[in-house]
Amino acid sequence: MDVKAHDHVVMESDAMERALERIAREIVHEADDSSALALVGIHTGGVFLARRLGRILERDYGLRVPIGTLDINLYRDDWSRLHIQPKVRATVLPFAVDDKDIVLVDDVLFTGRTIRAALDALMDYGRPRRVRVAALVDRGHRELPICAHFVGLELKTRPEEQVNVYLEEKDGADKVVLECRSAA
Numbered sequence: 001m002d003v004k005a006h007d008h009v010v011m012e013s014d015a016m017e018r019a020l021e022r023i024a025r026e027i028v029h030e031a032d033d034s035s036a037l038a039l040v041g042i043h044t045g046g047v048f049l050a051r052r053l054g055r056i057l058e059r060d061y062g063l064r065v066p067i068g069t070l071d072i073n074l075y076r077d078d079w080s081r082l083h084i085q086p087k088v089r090a091t092v093l094p095f096a097v098d099d100k101d102i103v104l105v106d107d108v109l110f111t112g113r114t115i116r117a118a119l120d121a122l123m124d125y126g127r128p129r130r131v132r133v134a135a136l137v138d139r140g141h142r143e144l145p146i147c148a149h150f151v152g153l154e155l156k157t158r159p160e161e162q163v164n165v166y167l168e169e170k171d172g173a174d175k176v177v178l179e180c181r182s183a184a
Contacts (some may be wrong), residue, residue: 011153011176013168016136019152020049023134026150027103028063036101036129040068042118043089045107048169049136053105068093070104075086075117089123097126103150107165111137137176139163 011019031037039055041050047069071089104118115133122131122181134150139157155178157163162179166172 006180008178008180009175010155010178011137012162013174016152016174016176019136020052021056021060023150023152024060026052027053027134028057028061030132030149031101032130033101034061034063034065036099038066038068038095038097038100038102039064040070040093040102040104040118041121042104042106042114043069043071043073044170045136045165045167046070046105048167049107049134050103050105053103053134066095068095070118070121072114072117072121073122078184091121091123091125097122097128099127099129102128102131103134104131105134107136107167108163109133109138109146109148109151110141110163111146113141116144117148136165 016075028034039050039054042049050067054065056068057065069090069092073088079174102122104115106114109115119131122128132149133147135148136152137155138148138151139155141159153176157178160181162181164177164179166175166177168174
């Protein structure tokens with residue numbers, strides 16, 4: 001997890017924790033029926049963040065919210081541009097999707113294509129009552145009419161910039177880095 005001189009750390013561990021605590025508070029505040037809540041993390045960063053949100057919801061609000069994981073690679077409309085061969089991971093939804101108030105969790109919201117694919121994948125498992133999106137970072141530049149309902153950080157970026165979310169669980173430390181690449 002090397003941060004190059006031209007990169008900019010926009011969020012450190014403590015700020016990430018505060019953002020997740022705020023998102024959890026907003027989820028609870030907006031829940032019509034907390035017993036219907038479920039978190040679904042989108043592989044890979046969203047899975048770790050969904051688990052963290054679940055721990056915060058239990059610790060701060062006494063809510064044991066079921067947590068699922070969702071692989072969206074085969075649902076993407078742009079996977080052939082991103083990878084030669086998509087890496088398929090497990091989708092695990094240890095609850096019935098029907099009539100749930102689902103919060104889809106992802107690390108970065110950019111074009112909206114990941115969320116669109118996640119919605120398509122989720123609907124193959126049932127019909128939720130409501131689906132909302134939680135993103136640690138919303139960097140704008142939508143290509144589809146998708147929005148996040150719960151956002152940790154709104155970050156104005158240029159299209160050629162990259163936002164990288166590093167997480168303790170997979171990278172050894174927490175931080176969000178804005179990578180400044182020149183447009184080619």
